[in-house]
Amino acid sequence: MQKKITKRNVDATEVEARDVFVWDTEVKGFGLKVTPKGRKVYLLQYRLPGTSTRRYTIGVHGAPWTPDGARNEAITLLSQVLRGEDPAEARQAIRADPTIAQLCDLYLAEGVATKKASTVSADRARIERHLKPLLGRKQLRSLARADISRFLSDVSAGKTAVDERTRKRGRAIVRGGPVAANRALATLSAILAFANERGLRADNPVRGVKKFKEGKRARFLSNEEIARLGEALREAESRGVNSYAIAAIRLLILTGCRKNEVLALRWEEVDLSSGALRLSDSKTGAKQVLLGAPARAILAELPRQFANPYVICGRTPAEHLVGLQKVWVGVRAKAGLCDVRLHDLRHSFASVAARSGESLLIIGKVLGHSTAAATSRYAHLSNDPIRVAVEKTASEVGDMLRPARKAK
Template identity: 50%
Template sequence: MPNKLTKSVVDHAHPADRDYFLWDSDLKGFGIKISKGGRKTYVCKYRVGAGRSAPTRRYTIGAHGSPWTVDQARAEARRILGRAANGEDPAQEKQDEKKQITVTQLCDLYLEHGTGTKKPSTVATDRGRIKRHIKPLLGKKKVRDVTRADIKRFLQDVSNGKTSADVKTGLRGRAIVRGGKGAATRTVGLLGGIFSYAIDCGLIETNPVHGVKRFPDRKGERYLNQNELVRLGQALQLGLVTGINPQAIAILKLLMFTGMRKREIETLRWSEVDSDRGYLRLEDSKTGQKSVPLSAPARQVISEIPALEGSTFVFPAFRGNGFYEGTPKVWKKIRKMAGIEDVRLHDLRHSFASVAVSGGASLPLIGSLLGHKDVATTHRYAHLYDDPVRAASEAVGAQLDAFMAVAAVRK
């Protein structure tokens, strides 16, 4: 039954297993939509024309909170309903206006409403690519006017470094944007998702990114060989002796021994360490909850880490209640000591996978170790099977050659 919408009524409206509406008893047609995700949006509905057979329109006013309070939304609804009573169609006008939005406006809508299933770290990466590449090159174009030729030109421009920049961010920070083929390919991939969102919103009918051939994305194809792994181990030991932060050393070792992502190790909590069974039970990760088995070297590393009283993190920050985030800085020192300055932190994860492949582990098993949900993600390591296959071929060939040699002697 309708009630007058007040701040108290709206604040106490809790999400259900499906979207629902609360309608105001004082102003017919004014209400608020409560989504199952908890979002609260003011709306108003009206008929276009006279009579019950006239089509109904629903106009979205805005989300509850800043800037829309109940009273402000009610005043806006009264204005919209007044226009509708005079024969106008504000909802259709708004829809037509939306179809004229620029790529910049579309990106802002996407970041606000189209990233609900993405991790905060992924959204932060998207935001950076939008700010540094998409908006400077395509931001002023109308969404409906973007063509496949524009996307091809965008791909080449980012690849050629047209958006490269060295920008000061804050007191000490810097954002160095270089562009390149990898950045171009990944940003065009993001553009494909943004234009798919535009299709879902009814802004366009076709995706201009479809059919655009991108550069092969060769990110993450750097693997440490046996000699480099030995040098890295020596550098880590030398780092401890020379006074490099032991927390960072421990994090680097766990990255090597588990194949986990940097953020998963840095944010690790003691409550997630199952020492009895030799597992890490992550409450959250890029792919959700997961369990990571610990090898003997990994268990040894964790057993040597002292727990700091008052902190839930395995690797607490020096100040405050957060976690340690200085690993990248230490990694630069360690990789220089090891003579592997082209290796990224994430390459330790790929090197873990390459060693697993060389040991004969199957792709599904490797995917399970790395926490992949998509088989296609693990498939990037398929080409590494060439090494164990070659080794097997050599072993079989050597054995057959030995048999033949024995046969020749017997003759």
């Protein structure tokens, strides 16, 4: 069939017992294949002079391939065909022993279909800002552990640091440091694991490279500091600071949610009748967040904007707030909390629960942690069941160690 390939048409194409092909009406040869298992793949069909028709797989539908992105890629490939070049042969040459830059592009095209969009976005940023500048020209098979150790040190030392404008109101600030270096190394390891799966290299030279030690950054607000924060928020509100930004900060410390969970929250995910947020996606997948009365009151009073699905509305229609950090910097300075990050509000919500005697199991459930290890940082604040067990066992053993009382 022939129709313009759009997201709506891609989603609406039904799975059949055989492969289904949809050919784009705008770019000749650009198409979509839907397999009997429901896999949707963008492709390009072309023919060079004196050859039979060939098909080139662009990538699987989903991050990073959208209909428009795949169409643009098809146009680029067709320009190669017009020059007499065969995209399939070029890909094979790349796959024989690609450079790290070429491997990164192949990974983003074919190795991230099962990853979250936010993870892919972070991977792409590290690839463009760290991997390609420092390792991009290196051939995959010649990449050695010494190259990777040097890469880790260079990122930490700030050799790829940059501060530049990316659009009218956008700004890219890339810093070095041990944490940035460790995250870039993790992305490189994932890319090399992808190369292993494709048979491009038998080993992963990242294994054995020592990461930098990262200090624990958890910061818990005391009761007095929380009171100062509340006063600073009220003062900012009286000065006419963005009401949605103020509400976002309050919701962060009242719910223990992550920043993006609050900023990307949609009204369809808010259920005030049962006092819960039903998040369709989060760092750990879909989850439910129960709301206390203060959080319910904030949500009930927030004005809704017509045609904007987000709870925390931004300046641009139908978009959520961006730039919360700028408001936070002013609020925390007023409260005398200049070392506190937005993420520390989540820690502080959990620390109040811990100081109130809630178990680590309950705190983990509240925060939506997927592992007990993630909640262990609050152990020293809580009436930890492990500590209770230790105290009980030690008391029993202690009783046994004491001399038996003589009968009178």
